[in-house]
Amino acid sequence: MIRKTVRRIMQEKVAPRAAEIDQKAELPMDVFDLFKANDIFSLVAAQEYGGFDGKLLTLCLAIEEISRVCASSSMVLGNQSLGSAPIALWGNEAQKAKYLPGIATSEIKASFALTEPNAGSDVGGMQTRAVFKDNRFVINGNKCFITHADIADILTVFAKVEVNGQDKITAFLVDGKAKGVTVGKKEDKMGLRGSSTCSISFEDVEVPESSIVGKIGDGYRIALDCLDKGRIMCGSQSVGLAQGALEAAASYAKTRVQFGKPISENQGIQFILADMATEIELARTMVRAAAWKYDNHEPDMMKFSAMSKLFATDMVMRATTNAVQILGGYGYCKDYPVERMMRDAKIFAIFEGSNQIQRLVIARSLLK
Ligand SMILES: Cc1cc2nc3c(=O)[nH]c(=O)nc-3n(C[C@H](O)[C@H](O)[C@H](O)COP(=O)(O)OP(=O)(O)OC[C@H]3O[C@@H](n4cnc5c(N)ncnc54)[C@H](O)[C@@H]3O)c2cc1C
Numbered sequence: 001m002i003r004k005t006v007r008r009i010m011q012e013k014v015a016p017r018a019a020e021i022d023q024k025a026e027l028p029m030d031v032f033d034l035f036k037a038n039d040i041f042s043l044v045a046a047q048e049y050g051g052f053d054g055k056l057l058t059l060c061l062a063i064e065e066i067s068r069v070c071a072s073s074s075m076v077l078g079n080q081s082l083g084s085a086p087i088a089l090w091g092n093e094a095q096k097a098k099y100l101p102g103i104a105t106s107e108i109k110a111s112f113a114l115t116e117p118n119a120g121s122d123v124g125g126m127q128t129r130a131v132f133k134d135n136r137f138v139i140n141g142n143k144c145f146i147t148h149a150d151i152a153d154i155l156t157v158f159a160k161v162e163v164n165g166q167d168k169i170t171a172f173l174v175d176g177k178a179k180g181v182t183v184g185k186k187e188d189k190m191g192l193r194g195s196s197t198c199s200i201s202f203e204d205v206e207v208p209e210s211s212i213v214g215k216i217g218d219g220y221r222i223a224l225d226c227l228d229k230g231r232i233m234c235g236s237q238s239v240g241l242a243q244g245a246l247e248a249a250a251s252y253a254k255t256r257v258q259f260g261k262p263i264s265e266n267q268g269i270q271f272i273l274a275d276m277a278t279e280i281e282l283a284r285t286m287v288r289a290a291a292w293k294y295d296n297h298e299p300d301m302m303k304f305s306a307m308s309k310l311f312a313t314d315m316v317m318r319a320t321t322n323a324v325q326i327l328g329g330y331g332y333c334k335d336y337p338v339e340r341m342m343r344d345a346k347i348f349a350i351f352e353g354s355n356q357i358q359r360l361v362i363a364r365s366l367l368k
Contacts, residue, residue: 006065018070021194041106044081049100057291060236067240071344072194083110085226086156090214111152113143130159139205149198152176169219173211180205191343230352231309235287238316245323283312306361313348320345
């Protein structure tokens with residue numbers, strides 16, 4: 001039912017605009033409105049906070065359908081989920097009650113601020129600091145590549161707090177409009193151009209102790225827990241995008257005539273399509289298994305999250321590249337969606353922990 005609804009609204013309302021969203025490189029606020037009107041943001045929260053069923057598997061079905069049509073639009077829902085994950089997973093009752101109902105309608109937009117110019121894969125290298133002073137924490141530092149930082153009402157900012165000479169990574173909830181918060185450069189990206197990615201700085205930003213998520217020093221664990229979830233969503237985005245590319249390529253192959261017959265009648269083309277479909281189905285199965293394990297707190301969830309992300313995100317690059325190949329020169333041009341899809345695909349192997357980092361996570365779980 002959810003899949004059908006999301007598929008229908010994506011097909012009717014977003015598909016005609018997907019190329020324009022990419023071309024304009026602006027956040028599609030009409031997609032926010034569309035998702036809000038159709039209650040799609042409710043998929044990011046648990047029922048008691050105004051959400052639907054609170055299941056990652058359900059959310060992943062929707063994300064897959066969105067990404068099939070427009071990967072930039074999948075960030076609208078995906079980032080609302082990642083942005084709210086620290087609160088949903090580690091927040092106290094007061095924090096959940098304050099933020100989650102608004103997040104489930106998108107009246108509150110949430111972002112996740114972990115990455116820094118000198119700390120990408122190496123989260124522990126972060127330089128943002130929070131110092132306790134006059135009954136408040138004062139945050140100073142710079143984050144980069146933060147999805148939708150330019151519209152965030154609330155950000156989870158990860159910063160180091162010194163306790164007895166030791167640095168403890170800690171998660172703080174920071175109002176996007178707080179004094180000292182400045183949104184900087186918006187990146188001019190290869191793909192996902194309809195999703196904003198910005199640097200954001202914190203200069204003497206004061207927050208109360210009650211803005212800490214979990215406890216001082218829980219930040220690293222919180223970040224990893226959120227990324228376990230984010231990686232599975234990233235897998236769904238990849239499966240959806242690859243499915244969209246497959247459909248575009250198959251449909252083109254049936255109508256493009258060369259040597260007196262549709263190119264789809266060549267076994268060489270059929271085999272490419274067959275391999276694409278097989279890999280997509282395999283990735284879909286892995287991602288859904290990982291989401292199920294996540295929802296059911298299975299002990300090997302982290303490994304499955306990393307494996308499904310690794311396979312699905314490498315797969316989508318192969319699938320979209322093959323789709324461009326099947327469309328030949330037309331595939332290389334913006335008149336057809338596969339050109340955008342191939343550009344959109346690349347990011348999935350980079351963010352939420354690059355695929356090299358996924359291999360480290362998988363290997364660690366095998367060798368511990
Ligand atoms: C569009 C976009 C949206 C993003 N959204 C967010 C967001 O909302 N919030 C947020 O906090 N961050 C976000 N990020 C940041 C993203 O998570 C990082 O870019 C990513 O974690 C990689 O960090 P890095 O770019 O600094 O690369 P680096 O860590 O510098 O890595 C560079 C290369 O080295 C490899 N590498 C690094 N360490 C190792 C190792 N030990 N072994 C083998 N290879 C290694 C990496 O795999 C990569 O190929 C976003 C990035 C982009 C581009």
